[in-house]
Amino acid sequence: MNQPSSDKSKLDLPVSLRYKETKREKTGVFFKKKVGWLFVIVSVIAITIFNFYPMVQAFLLSFQSGMGGNLEYTGLDNWQRLFSDPTFIAALTNTSIYLLIQVPLMIVLALIFSVLLNDPKLKFRGFFRIAIFLPCVTSLVAYSVIFKYLFGVDGIINQFLLNFGFISETINFLADPFWAKVVIILAITWRWTGYNMIFYLAALQNVDKSIYEAARIDGANAFQQFFQITIPMLKPIILFTSITSTIGTLQIFDEIVNITNGGPGNATISISQYIYNLSFEFTPDFGYASTVSYVIVILVVILSIIQFRVAGEKK
Amino acid sequence: MKKVYLMLVLLVGLAVLAACSSGDEEANSGSGSEGSSGTDSITAWAWDPAFNIAALEKAKEAYDGDVEVKIIENAQDDIIQKLNTGLSSGTTKGMPNIVLIEDYRAQSFLQAYPDAFHPLTDVINSDDFADYKIATTSFDGEQYGLPFDSGVAGLYVRTDYLEEAGYTPEDLTDITWDEYIEIGKKVKEATGKNMLTLDPNDLGQIRMMIQTNGSWYVDEDGSTPNLEGNESLAKAFETYKKMMDADIGKIVSDWSQFVGAFNSGDVASVPTGNWITPSIKQAEDQSGKWAVVPMPRLDMEGAVNASNLGGSSWYVLNVDGKEEAADFMLQTFGSNADLYQTLVKDIGALGTYSAAAEGDAYAVEDEFFGGQQLLTDLSTWTDEIPGVNYGLHTYAIEDILVTGMQDYLNGTELATVLENVQSQAEAQLK
Numbered sequence: 236m237n238q239p240s241s242d243k244s245k246l247d248l249p250v251s252l253r254y255k256e257t258k259r260e261k262t263g264v265f266f267k268k269k270v271g272w273l274f275v276i277v278s279v280i281a282i283t284i285f286n287f288y289p290m291v292q293a294f295l296l297s298f299q300s301g302m303g304g305n306l307e308y309t310g311l312d313n314w315q316r317l318f319s320d321p322t323f324i325a326a327l328t329n330t331s332i333y334l335l336i337q338v339p340l341m342i343v344l345a346l347i348f349s350v351l352l353n354d355p356k357l358k359f360r361g362f363f364r365i366a367i368f369l370p371c372v373t374s375l376v377a378y379s380v381i382f383k384y385l386f387g388v389d390g391i392i393n394q395f396l397l398n399f400g401f402i403s404e405t406i407n408f409l410a411d412p413f414w415a416k417v418v419i420i421l422a423i424t425w426r427w428t429g430y431n432m433i434f435y436l437a438a439l440q441n442v443d444k445s446i447y448e449a450a451r452i453d454g455a456n457a458f459q460q461f462f463q464i465t466i467p468m469l470k471p472i473i474l475f476t477s478i479t480s481t482i483g484t485l486q487i488f489d490e491i492v493n494i495t496n497g498g499p500g501n502a503t504i505s506i507s508q509y510i511y512n513l514s515f516e517f518t519p520d521f522g523y524a525s526t527v528s529y530v531i532v533i534l535v536v537i538l539s540i541i542q543f544r545v546a547g548e549k550k
Numbered sequence: 551m552k553k554v555y556l557m558l559v560l561l562v563g564l565a566v567l568a569a570c571s572s573g574d575e576e577a578n579s580g581s582g583s584e585g586s587s588g589t590d591s592i593t594a595w596a597w598d599p600a601f602n603i604a605a606l607e608k609a610k611e612a613y614d615g616d617v618e619v620k621i622i623e624n625a626q627d628d629i630i631q632k633l634n635t636g637l638s639s640g641t642t643k644g645m646p647n648i649v650l651i652e653d654y655r656a657q658s659f660l661q662a663y664p665d666a667f668h669p670l671t672d673v674i675n676s677d678d679f680a681d682y683k684i685a686t687t688s689f690d691g692e693q694y695g696l697p698f699d700s701g702v703a704g705l706y707v708r709t710d711y712l713e714e715a716g717y718t719p720e721d722l723t724d725i726t727w728d729e730y731i732e733i734g735k736k737v738k739e740a741t742g743k744n745m746l747t748l749d750p751n752d753l754g755q756i757r758m759m760i761q762t763n764g765s766w767y768v769d770e771d772g773s774t775p776n777l778e779g780n781e782s783l784a785k786a787f788e789t790y791k792k793m794m795d796a797d798i799g800k801i802v803s804d805w806s807q808f809v810g811a812f813n814s815g816d817v818a819s820v821p822t823g824n825w826i827t828p829s830i831k832q833a834e835d836q837s838g839k840w841a842v843v844p845m846p847r848l849d850m851e852g853a854v855n856a857s858n859l860g861g862s863s864w865y866v867l868n869v870d871g872k873e874e875a876a877d878f879m880l881q882t883f884g885s886n887a888d889l890y891q892t893l894v895k896d897i898g899a900l901g902t903y904s905a906a907a908e909g910d911a912y913a914v915e916d917e918f919f920g921g922q923q924l925l926t927d928l929s930t931w932t933d934e935i936p937g938v939n940y941g942l943h944t945y946a947i948e949d950i951l952v953t954g955m956q957d958y959l960n961g962t963e964l965a966t967v968l969e970n971v972q973s974q975a976e977a978q979l980k
Contacts, residue, residue, distance in 0.1 A: 302661055515634055518946065
């Protein structure tokens with residue numbers, strides 16, 4: 236990480252102190268290890284039972300197929316079925332589109348907002364911060380329904396565009412494959428930008444002001460400061476937010492179901508919604524559904540590795 | 551020292567176990583069907599407090615057995631999820647004794663969980679119910695479902711708009727969809743109102759059309775997709791496109807827009823299931839301006855002017871207390887004609903128990919519909935609905951068809967579209 240190394244040495248200090256103290260006790264290293272395990276054993280057991288065990292079971296399930304409870308092993312059939320399944324391909328394409336357009340858009344917006352709102356001279360800073368963060372505390376379903384009505388044929392957006400003469404007749408946003416995607420992307424961006432902004436704001440508070448001061452003395456303008464100082468200093472946070480946003484977008488469900496329900500056709504269906512449909516909407520095939528779930532797992536792993544490579548440490 | 555830590559570990563372990571098991575108990579008592587207490591109380595799950603739950607309450611009042619009936623309201627989606635997860639996990643804990651399942655989904659539950667349901671073959675007499683409900687509520691020669699509400703469809707029309715265009719409800723009685731479209735054009739010319747609402751994401755319209763000819767998305771076996779070469783479906787697609795091209799449909803994208811369209815007087819007719827009646831009546835100022843006529847039929851040999859949309863039936867789960875549950879069902883929905891009178895009078899819920907239709911409550915004249923004996927009419931049409939086996943894949947196939955419909959409306963040849971959806975369906979539904 237490119238964080239100032241002073242942070243690291245501060246962290247090191249108490250640990251080494253503690254190390255010395257415990258060493259003073261007679262029982263030795265073996266005992267110390269046991270105590271350590273004692274502290275984590277409960278969470279380890281809980282995580283194993285409630286996370287790892289289901290993961291392994293789901294993986295086994297992804298090689299089975301059948302209706303409801305009548306599952307049997309079908310080898311790689313499910314995985315082959317994936318590639319010839321037009322609905323899955325549509326879901327994957329849509330999710331990728333959301334990912335490729337929405338995540339960068341949101342990250343950039345969040346960065347811009349956080350830098351603007353970090354300016355100590357700005358009046359009503361607190362108000363703006365709250366205003367941008369507030370969407371985050373709304374319920375996913377509630378805001379989705381509101382977006383649905385905003386963009387309805389008789390919705391306020393259409394009224395606005397009509398009254399100001401931007402369009403001559405109403406656009407049926409949610410029934411148009413292109414506009415429906417735009418609405419979904421707008422909705423997620425509105426909901427999550429503030430959330431990411433908070434991370435950047437917090438990180439910005441930790442950037443030493445003297446660095447900016449030095450840059451100013453060297454004659455760097457605002458843009459140079461942003462690109463040469465702010466971005467590099469925030470790199471670990473940008474990496475973190477882009478990974479969490481990527482995972483979030485890959486799992487997107489509520490917005491799609493409530494705003495368009497995957498329509499028109501399958502123009503906005505997401506992978507998670509398809510998993511839901513396979514399990515509960517159609518005749519249940521939990522085997523194939525977990526195969527599709529594992530696709531998300533694989534995607535998350537691959538994308539995270541790429542992001543680490545691109546933005547992460549050079550080591 | 552060692553002992554102390556061992557004790558600690560044990561304690562923590564115990565605490566975790568206790569937390570887990572107490573959680574289980576809570577979950578069970580919540581739905582009230584632990585194995586042992588199954589005999590003195592039974593649980594029933596259903597959705598819609600104004601309709602199904604209300605009907606259950608009436609049934610509970612009419613029931614004089616000594617088993618306590620607990621009625622639990624859940625959203626339909628939640629019931630489907632809970633049943634699926636519960637039944638596939640193989641445990642019957644937390645499952646209800648009686649559950650309401652939509653007819654389109656019934657076969658998939660019956661076949662996916664073969665031993666989970668208690669057959670009612672020897673409990674009820676399936677001849678007592680509307681014929682068309684039997685195929686979908688039975689499986690493998692056994693009757694599992696107790697047919698409940700009728701999804702009999704009707705064409706709800708605004709008499710005042712029709713009059714303006716020079717028509718009477720009689721002109722729309724027993725017509726074909728093609729004739730309906732012609733009338734629709736005239737009505738739009740005369741009144742400026744659309745003839746009906748269309749939701750391209752919900753093909754209920756198509757389902758109603760093909761059932762007038764006894765056809766469905768799947769073959770008789772309930773699982774082989776029957777799309778390519780299904781003349782009724784092709785005809786229904788063509789008719790749907792004609793409506794779009796004639797510009798007589800107001801496009802809606804969800805339920806509230808659908809209800810809003812007729813409540814605000816934007817459309818001249820509503821072809822749908824009879825369960826829409828309470829929603830139509832919400833617009834009190836439109837009293838006397840409505841009438842209900844039989845559903846238009848497809849312009850084909852053998853098609854009739856009767857169809858169905860939705861509807862559901864009761865099922866008894868194969869858990870402790872099943873005998874009591876089956877007995878409750880028999881005494882109420884299975885044989886009590888008076889109960890059905892109460893249901894139509896107080897709730898407006900139209901059952902499919904044939905004997906009930908002869909009661910007084912069915913003969914009542916409805917002022918909202920210009921004095922029409924609506925319930926009698928609907929019951930008559932119920933008997934004419936062609937029975938089809940909805941099979942396993944109604945919603946899975948419809949999902950494919952919605953995309954196909956989009957392609958077709960955007961100009962792809964119908965033959966190509968149907969060929970595509972057939973191969974997609976075959977690939978997906980193995």
